[in-house]
Amino acid sequence: DQQVKQNSPSLSVQEGRISILNCDYTNSMFDYFLWYKKYPAEGPTFLISISSIKDKNEDGRFTVFLNKSAKHLSLHIVPSQPGDSAVYFCAASANAGGTSYGKLTFGQGTILTVHP
């Protein structure tokens, strides 16, 4: 039972264009969402996050949008750069009640390739 799903295994975009990565979740208890970026042979690194009390969070070229009614979030990268080529993981946690202890539920990942 995959509670966090990234239905696109891969995405290919041209340098300078927008990359949109999508993520869906089923657990309505999730209230905090994160995106991690992973290069080959390295561990995931934190990219950006959003709380369920917001619908948008921006950090430079990266913006995350949250649609709670649809249980859907997306990561927008504008403009895309070749160095953004990596695997992107969506993750979620249920923090209300203080018992999640930071445990994350991950999606399967999307391989982003940005062509020069």
Next chain:
Amino acid sequence: NAGVTQTPKFRVLKTGQSMTLLCAQDMNHEYMYWYRQDPGMGLRLIHYSVGEGTTAKGEVPDGYNVSRLKKQNFLLGLESAAPSQTSVYFCASSSRDPFLRAFFGQGTRLTVV
């Protein structure tokens, strides 16, 4: 600033052998985790710890044991390795902040033959 360090980076085991993966963090984080990454599955939580001397099961704990004798270290043990445990293992740590973001180690690629 080492962050989270995993030892070893690579290992090949024969079925039935045992081994211990070591994770060390220097950020004074309370929480530590072990995840495994398999193709098409994302990362799945094996075990976690909310403080020195405490451990708890995650989503896929079978076949693994853990210990956290010191705050900065979190050990993952495989008592009798099986081919199904071939995976990439990631250790992570996070603080007790309300909005927790985990910091990950570089991973250990384990192959069980």
